[in-house]
Amino acid sequence: MAPSAWIHEIVGDDFKTFVIEGSRKHPVLADFWAPWCAPCRMLGPILEKVVQHFEGQIHLAKINTDVQPALAQEYGIQSIPAVKLFVEGRVVEAFVGVQPERRIRELIESHLPNPDAPRIEEALALAQRGALREALQVLETLEANGSKNPRLPLALIFVNLLRGETEQARAQLDGLPPALLSDPLHGRVSSLLHFVSLLESELAKMPPELSHRLSIGAREVLSGRAETAVQQWLEDLAEVRADEREPLQEAIRLAFPLIDNEARRLEYQRQLARSLH
Numbered sequence: 001m002a003p004s005a006w007i008h009e010i011v012g013d014d015f016k017t018f019v020i021e022g023s024r025k026h027p028v029l030a031d032f033w034a035p036w037c038a039p040c041r042m043l044g045p046i047l048e049k050v051v052q053h054f055e056g057q058i059h060l061a062k063i064n065t066d067v068q069p070a071l072a073q074e075y076g077i078q079s080i081p082a083v084k085l086f087v088e089g090r091v092v093e094a095f096v097g098v099q100p101e102r103r104i105r106e107l108i109e110s111h112l113p114n115p116d117a118p119r120i121e122e123a124l125a126l127a128q129r130g131a132l133r134e135a136l137q138v139l140e141t142l143e144a145n146g147s148k149n150p151r152l153p154l155a156l157i158f159v160n161l162l163r164g165e166t167e168q169a170r171a172q173l174d175g176l177p178p179a180l181l182s183d184p185l186h187g188r189v190s191s192l193l194h195f196v197s198l199l200e201s202e203l204a205k206m207p208p209e210l211s212h213r214l215s216i217g218a219r220e221v222l223s224g225r226a227e228t229a230v231q232q233w234l235e236d237l238a239e240v241r242a243d244e245r246e247p248l249q250e251a252i253r254l255a256f257p258l259i260d261n262e263a264r265r266l267e268y269q270r271q272l273a274r275s276l277h
Helices: 014-024 038-053 069-074 101-109 117-128 132-144 152-162 166-174 178-182 184-200 208-222 226-236 242-258 262-276
Strands: 007-009 028-033 059-064 082-087 090-096
Touching: 014 028, 014 059, 014 082, 028 038, 038 059, 038 101, 082 101, 090 101, 101 178, 117 132, 117 152, 132 152, 152 166, 152 184, 166 184, 184 208, 184 242, 208 226, 208 242, 226 242, 226 262, 242 262
Parallel strands: 007 059, 028 059
Antiparallel strands: 028 082, 082 090
């Protein structure tokens, strides 16, 4: 292992200090490995190179599973090498086996503080209020200035989707790096694409009354009022025929990621669960 202030060999009770508590100051990669494991010996230098690249923004903790079997069991390690990324004391990403350096860098970058993050949040808030031109200007300015924030492409897709650029958004979404798949905004974009598809094609194949109910709700969703749509669809479930309930239930499930109020989202999920039984 290359000597570095950013790479730690975990011994004794060091895990809590270097990984759990350390990840509250900076992300920590926990590498579960063993000396006899050939893939571990391949991955180790890649991880060390990546950590050195970030110059202290992220640390690497090496856990020898032969020496620390209890830690391996606690974190469900069944195959090595296994790597878990800790942020704020919890696992936020994980992978098993040797991965390309680029994939590991992308995974890390998606969890590093970024000076452009507030501007991206500002643009998303503008888009939610319907100020799409202003939101796009903010994001395009960041892009022109060479922003490295990994969320910027996803935010652009979101705004362009609300502007009606459906096919472009769908193609761009498919090309995003894997590390962004866990971003809540990715779930919002995927849900919006579903409702665009409903409006474009699926509604025409449904019975008129069901099509009308779904169409009204889908337009509420696309206007940033997913909660209104879900409330109405839950009421509609009691009125539609048995064979029409499944499309409504699926629309409700897909709208959940678009509801910001967690307490209400949980309540709607309970209501939906009761409707299934």
